[in-house]
Amino acid sequence: MLLAYDDDGPGPVVVLLHGFPLNRTMWKAQQARIGSLYRVISPDLRGHGHTAAPYGIYTIDEMADDVLDLLNALQLKEPVVLGGLSMGGYIALSLIARHPERVRALMLMDTRAGADSTEAALARQELAKQVEATRSVEHVVTTMLPKLFSETTRSLHPDRIEPVRRMMEHTPARTVAGALRGMAARPDRTNDLARIHVPTLVLVGEDDTITPPNEARAMAQAIPGAQLEIIPHAGHLAPLENPSASNEAILRFLSSLA
Secondary structure, eight states: OOOOEEEEOSSSEEEEEOOTTOOGGGGHHHHHHGGGTSEEEEEOOTTSTTSOOOSSOOOHHHHHHHHHHHHHHTTOOSOEEEEEETHHHHHHHHHHHHOGGGEEEEEEESOOSSOOOHHHHHHHHHHHHHHHHHTOOHHHHHHHHHHHSOHHHHHHOGGGTHHHHHHHHTSOHHHHHHHHHHHHTOOOOGGGGGGOOSOEEEEEETTOSSSOHHHHHHHHHHSTTOEEEEETTOOTTHHHHSHHHHHHHHHHHHHHHO
């Protein structure tokens, strides 16, 4: 599938994969700051943003293959720095597990390696059915949006919430249903962590209640030599909620690769 994408900046390639059900504009602050030093490529994943939205299940491996197709279309033969947030992290883990030669370094942000529990998977399936039945993402937006942000963001930076709401509202219902089913069925990548042998940054918001810091810490400990960065005053969307601290953590990591 041909993905819509932004591609800006000089230097080594950094690919950033957004979360669910967002789009590439969530990386606006990273595109500006990190893109001044690196070539930042941020695609709209299958069905999101300006990328076509087919019907069916959006498996994590399939979405990872879409990203690989984009790298091939851009004739990027050298391995890239690959970063993903939440669902984007699942996709990054799929890609490095199946195509490790394409990844120079890894950034896992507000995400987890484990599969859904039975209860969580069933909840995603039921939500997908509801979205299809109503042909609306309204229920997903109203229930999910408050869980994404820290209290600091809600209190001091409410302007950072509205763009996320708009991203979610503009994501087609078939995309939301397809991605929910794909995430519910994703494999457990926990045992793959020890086989990651590229420099890895695990980044998490200190107030992330969806994939909390203790999970991020365990993931970092399982990956040989991984670095852990806990971003203050941020929840599940740390790079968007606290872009200054997130960008500095990412730049420190990227500079260490040289």
